[in-house]
Amino acid sequence: xxxxxxxxxxxxxxxxxxxxxxxxxxxxxxxxxxxxxxxxxxxxxxxxxxxxxxxxxxxxxxxxxxxxxxxxxxxxxxxxxxxxxxxxxxxxxxxxxxxxxxxxxxxxxxxxxxxxxxxxxxxxxxxxxxxxxxxxxxxxxxxxxxxxxxxxxxxxx
Amino acid sequence: xxxxxxxxxxxxxxxxxxxxxxxxxxxxxxxxxxxxxxxxxxxxxxxxxxxxxxxxxxxxxxxxxxxxxxxxxxxxxxxxxxxxxxxxxxxxxxxxxxxxxxxxxxxxxxxxxxxxxxxxxxxxxxxxxxxxxxxxxxxxxxxxxxxxxxxxxxxxx
DNA sequence: TATTTAGTTCATAATTTGCAGAACTAAAGA
DNA sequence: TCTTTAGTTCTGCAAATTATGAACTAAATA
Numbered sequence: 001x002x003x004x005x006x007x008x009x010x011x012x013x014x015x016x017x018x019x020x021x022x023x024x025x026x027x028x029x030x031x032x033x034x035x036x037x038x039x040x041x042x043x044x045x046x047x048x049x050x051x052x053x054x055x056x057x058x059x060x061x062x063x064x065x066x067x068x069x070x071x072x073x074x075x076x077x078x079x080x081x082x083x084x085x086x087x088x089x090x091x092x093x094x095x096x097x098x099x100x101x102x103x104x105x106x107x108x109x110x111x112x113x114x115x116x117x118x119x120x121x122x123x124x125x126x127x128x129x130x131x132x133x134x135x136x137x138x139x140x141x142x143x144x145x146x147x148x149x150x151x152x153x154x155x156x157x
Numbered sequence: 158x159x160x161x162x163x164x165x166x167x168x169x170x171x172x173x174x175x176x177x178x179x180x181x182x183x184x185x186x187x188x189x190x191x192x193x194x195x196x197x198x199x200x201x202x203x204x205x206x207x208x209x210x211x212x213x214x215x216x217x218x219x220x221x222x223x224x225x226x227x228x229x230x231x232x233x234x235x236x237x238x239x240x241x242x243x244x245x246x247x248x249x250x251x252x253x254x255x256x257x258x259x260x261x262x263x264x265x266x267x268x269x270x271x272x273x274x275x276x277x278x279x280x281x282x283x284x285x286x287x288x289x290x291x292x293x294x295x296x297x298x299x300x301x302x303x304x305x306x307x308x309x310x311x312x313x314x
Numbered sequence: 315t316a317t318t319t320a321g322t323t324c325a326t327a328a329t330t331t332g333c334a335g336a337a338c339t340a341a342a343g344a
Numbered sequence: 345t346c347t348t349t350a351g352t353t354c355t356g357c358a359a360a361t362t363a364t365g366a367a368c369t370a371a372a373t374a
Contacts, residue, residue, distance in 0.1 A: 025182045092286040129249040
């Protein structure tokens with residue numbers, strides 16, 4: 001048996017999502033692995049199921065999976081008396097990932113501050129915008145929890 | 158004269174920012190052009206100043222500039238009796254750009270909805286997370302203006 | 315001890331990307 | 345009309361990125 005069975009719709013979705021992830025900066029193979037783990041009926045797939053279903057080489061799958069593991073996009077579980085690893089998307093930790101993305105923006109912010117520090121005082125509007133971006137990013141980072149909270153309150157209703 | 162003069166700090170900042178933009182998915186030359194327009198004392202630079210300062214070819218500069226123009230990262234102004242275009246960063250429209258980024262996320266959200274629509278009902282927690290991501294993205298999109306507002310109120314104090 | 319399993323690593327091979335250089339163009343000026 | 349200016353467009357190439365297949369490995373099983 002070669003990989004898992006996907007409907008035509010599922011195959012299309014894997015490719016469409018794959019392209020979206022590529023545009024977001026991810027490589028082709030990792031993008032497709034991640035997509036497959038979102039689209040497949042079974043959310044926990046083995047190494048063999050992944051490369052056989054996506055029709056990519058074992059080495060491409062190995063590299064893709066390890067990249068996704070180190071970037072915390074996926075994780076794996078094991079089962080007693082079974083050497084296989086079952087890989088799954090970490091979508092359930094999406095809040096955590098969003099926080100991390102914002103942390104990345106904070107790093108850009110620090111660079112913007114360095115830029116601002118060395119700018120001539122004369123370009124007032126420009127400098128003010130730069131300062132706005134820096135401050136708003138920091139604000140967003142501080143506010144994230146209360147934004148989550150507000151959303152959860154609204155959701156309950 | 159070859160391009161504009163940059164201090165060593167400015168040169169370093171152009172490269173550091175350039176790398177950051179590259180990590181965000183932008184190509185090398187557009188990244189450097191965008192960085193230069195943030196770092197240079199003069200916020201409005203001509204085509205010749207850009208390629209000569211960055212030591213890239215005219216074609217690389219032309220392509221980079223046009224890409225940045227079509228993605229609304231930069232704009233240009235002209236001056237009477239002068240055929241040159243003066244390019245500048247659109248950083249002052251950063252709110253608009255943020256709104257657009259969120260709009261892009263909304264597009265991903267639509268795909269996630271397609272994924273969710275075809276998923277088996279049995280993977281409850283997984284599906285719930287997917288739904289959360291979709292709904293939170295929409296929430297954020299709706300809330301953006303009031304988040305801006307809250308930030309501006311806080312800023313005044 | 316031999317074999318199978320679940321991957322990993324390595325040496326390329328195949329694309330893809332991004333840039334340079336040169337030729338080109340359209341408008342303005344001399 | 346010739347030249348200059350302010351770019352654009354068109355190859356061609358070098359480098360970087362990705363993928364492949366085959367050989368390898370370490371643990372478990374027979």
